Amino acid sequence: DIQMTQSPSSLSASVGDRVTLTCRASQSITNYLNWFQQKAGKGPNLLIYGASRLQIGVPSRFSGSGSGTDFTLTISSLQPEDFAIYYCQQTYSFPLTFGQGTKVEIK
Amino acid sequence: QVQLQESGPGLVKPSQTLSLTCNVSGGSITSGAYHWTWIRQHPGKGLEWIANIYYSGSTYSNPSLRSRVTTSLDTSKNQFSLKLSSVTAADTAVYYCARTFNNYADYWGQGTPVTVSS
Numbered sequence: 001d002i003q004m005t006q007s008p009s010s011l012s013a014s015v016g017d018r019v020t021l022t023c024r025a026s027q028s029i030t031n032y033l034n035w036f037q038q039k040a041g042k043g044p045n046l047l048i049y050g051a052s053r054l055q056i057g058v059p060s061r062f063s064g065s066g067s068g069t070d071f072t073l074t075i076s077s078l079q080p081e082d083f084a085i086y087y088c089q090q091t092y093s094f095p096l097t098f099g100q101g102t103k104v105e106i107k
Numbered sequence: 108q109v110q111l112q113e114s115g116p117g118l119v120k121p122s123q124t125l126s127l128t129c130n131v132s133g134g135s136i137t138s139g140a141y142h143w144t145w146i147r148q149h150p151g152k153g154l155e156w157i158a159n160i161y162y163s164g165s166t167y168s169n170p171s172l173r174s175r176v177t178t179s180l181d182t183s184k185n186q187f188s189l190k191l192s193s194v195t196a197a198d199t200a201v202y203y204c205a206r207t208f209n210n211y212a213d214y215w216g217q218g219t220p221v222t223v224s225s
Contacts, residue, residue, distance in 0.1 A: 034211045036154075043203050043218050044154065049211035087154055091210040095169045096156040 002026050002090050006099035012107040019075040021102045023088035028068045032092035035064055035073045038101075039084045047086075048073060078104070109133040111204050113219035119198075120225050125191040129204030129216060136185050137162055143187045144207045145178070147200040148218070155200075159207060160187055194223045 003026035013019050023033065031051040036044035046055045048064035051071055061076045075082055083106055088099040115127035129143070136143060145157040158168035160178045168176045177190040191198060201220045205212035 032210055043215040044212075045215070046211060046213050049209075049213075055211075055213065089154070089156075094167050095171070096159075098154040098156070100153045 001095055002029060002093060002097055004088055004090055004097050004099035006086075006088055006102050008102060009100065010103040010105060012105045013078050014107045015078055015080055017078045017107075019078050019082075019104060021073045021086055021104075023066075023071045023073070023099050025069045025071075025090055025092075029090045029092035031067050032090055033064075033066065033071050034089045034091065035062075036087045036089065037082075037084045038087065044087065075104075080106075109206060109214045111206060111214055111216035113202060113204050113216045115202075115219055115221065117220060117222060119194055119221060119223050121195055121223055122193055125189075125194050125198065125221060125223075127189045127202055127204075127219065127221070129187050129189075131185050131187070131206070134206070136180055136187060137182050139163075140208060142207050143180070144205040144212055145189045146203045146205060146212070148203070149197075149200045157189065157191075157202075196223050199223045 005024045007022045033051040035048040038044045047058050047062050052064045063074050085101045085103045087101050110132045112130045119125045142159050142161045144159050147155050158178050160166050166178045175192045180187045199222050201218040203218045204216045206214040
């Protein structure tokens with residue numbers, strides 16, 4: 001199985017901050033990497049697919065980059081509604097696997 | 108607008124079979140462009156992929172659950188289903204269904220909590 005490791009596990013940031021989350025795969029997954037946002041009590045919401053493609057309807061302050069084993073999700077200017085847990089997921093091979101999540105909290 | 112809605116019993120006894128259904132509206136499950144996915148989330152934990160179901164009838168499931176997982180499509184009702192046999196407390200989780208297009212799950216249900224307890 002491909003292991004997905006996210007860092008940090010949590011972070012505190014202020015509104016307006018630039019935030020970068022990292023996801024590392026245990027082997028190359030080319031660009032088969034998705035990012036999801038999950039708010040408390042809700043299902044996950046797709047933000048980025050194919051490592052860098054912004055899902056329709058997602059604000060442009062979200063961006064993704066990377067290929068191979070190392071990926072980042074950047075929020076250029078953190079907004080109050082962005083405080084949530086973020087998960088990466090690889091779809092390169094079965095079984096599909098997720099990272100353990102990064103919780104973004106208000107400073 | 109595509110919408111997915113999970114349904115099923117919120118409480119299942121140990122050793123029994125958990126049965127969940129996902130109703131899809133705003134799109135057809137017979138479209139070959141999509142496949143259909145089950146994912147679960149243990150309390151306070153991360154996400155675990157369970158299975159993908161394809162219109163062709165193919166299913167790919169997590170090896171950790173494969174021997175207990177059965178999936179199916181009901182095209183007459185535009186629904187797909189998950190059965191998980193021989194459940195234990197470790198199967199207590201929120202279960203999500205989702206639509207997958209080109210390797211990404213773009214629409215999700217709201218999730219249904221399932222507790223395994225006697």
